[in-house]
Amino acid sequence: MRASSRKRYPAPRPRIARDRKSGYRLGFDHGYWFGQCESVLKRTAVQIGIKPVHVLFVATGKGYPYAPLDEAIAATLRRNVGQLTVTDAGQPVGEIAARIRPDVVIVLDGLQFDTAKADEVRRAGIRIAVWFTDDPYYTDMTAKLALHYDDVFTLELNCVEFYRRLGCESVHYLPLGVYQDEFRPRNPELNKRHDILFIGSAFWRRVEFFDQITDYLASRDTHISGIWWERLKRYNRLKGKIALGRWMGPRETAGMYSGAKIVINMHRAPEDDTFNSNSAGITAVSPNPRTFEVSACAALQLTDIRDDLASFYKPGSEIVTYSSPSDMVEKIEYYLTHEEERRRIAMQGMARTMREHTYDHRLRTMLSILFPDR
CATH class of the missing domain: 3.40.50.2000 (Glycogen Phosphorylase B;)
Known part of the structure; x- marks a missing residue:
């Protein structure tokens, strides 16, 4: 069958419950499904364990559509580390890091983050990592950024070797996930x-x-x-x-x-x-x-x-x-x-x-x- 053909398909089923009986059936059906979901969620709930470290998280600060990702990572770090400080790429990150002395600086995305700030963090003897979130679509840009970090995390498996060939010593595959x-x-x-x-x-x-x-x-x-x-x-x-x-x-x-x-x-x-x-x-x-x-x-x-x-x-x-x-x-x-x-x-x-x-x-x-x- 060619998907582009002019074949006539049956008309879609109406979405609106036309009477009380069908409305009740629809509500019961969805409620039963929702209850099943809640049961699964309870069985798979994440057990929180605190890592005793201080993280300085540098959000993209790029606004929508990156804002939800910034918020999700910050909220998740907050419940997983002993201490969290949040800033964004537009702030004087080097100065902030030198003042509060975190165990690590984690930069999200990095495309709008001045590498001079990353170099400043490293000169202060503080570890800095980046998590590239759009690989491989912007590798012409990230290739110029990666060597300024101690650790590189990428969501694309094929980019691991790419960054290693550039000379990055610590490169890791870490896809994005979901903020549950x-x-x-x-x-x-x-x-x-x-x-x-x-x-x-x-x-x-x-x-x-x-x-x-x-x-x-x-x-x-x-x-x-x-x-x-x-x-x-x-x-x-x-x-x-x-x-x-x-x-x-x-x-x-x-x-x-x-x-x-x-x-x-x-x-x-x-x-x-x-x-x-x-x-x-x-x-x-x-x-x-x-x-x-x-x-x-x-x-x-x-x-x-x-x-x-x-x-x-x-x-x-x-x-x-x-x-x-x-x-x-x-x-x-x-x-x-x-x-x-x-x-x-x-x-x-x-x-x-x-x-x-x-x-x-x-x-x-x-x-x-x-x-x-x-």
Whole structure:
């Protein structure tokens, strides 16, 4: 079956409960699902253990959409270390570090952080680490930054060797994760629930893909949210299903994920030329942050294949992958008509996420690397 064909699909099922009986059934069904989620969350709750160190955390300070990440990392560090001082890249970090003498300075992203400040921290005899959060898309820039740090953490597996070849002695693979205080099962309003959901920017590779399934998505209860979606060849065909240019905070995004039967995750292509500085042509094999955020909300995630995905989730059991537009359509149709299997995979994906992929897990890993003897 060609996903771009003009095949007629059945009309989507109505979302509004038409009478008290159907409304009761819908509410009971969602309540039962929500109760299952709460049970899993209790069984997988993270046990907090304090690392007796003082961390100076340098947030990006770049505002939205980085602000939620700044807040998530700061909040997670606060409950995992003995002492935390928070600043941002625009502040005199070298002076602050010299005054308070932290055990380590952790810089998030680093693209807006003057390397002279990093050098100043090191001259003061204080260890400084950076966590690159957009690899490999800005490696032309990060290549000039990495050597100014004692420790480099990257969310992309293929960038580990890249930084080592540059001469960095301490390089570690540390993907982003999920802030479970915000990304968790929610109880959204009925009008925010959909069969198919995609939240993200319309990079050109995504546009080319969605152009091939426009008719199918138009025939279903689909919702798309993000910038640049007017790039679609037949934007008007999907216009009524697109919230164009809309940014949502973590809690609202989690609500949308929780209310969707299937959430599409399409990774950004490393060679996409939209805001891309990757002249080395480094390919990407690691899952994006959305992978963990969607799964944390107990939604069935339908994602494209990345080589290192199986290190985090078991395909077919905790997450579902697709290989082409037609494969995506076939799997959407299958899981929309196999409710029990869809929910089981989504629930198992959420459990795996909460057991292994929260920011508590990631930052404990980082701190264990930085302070193995504490």
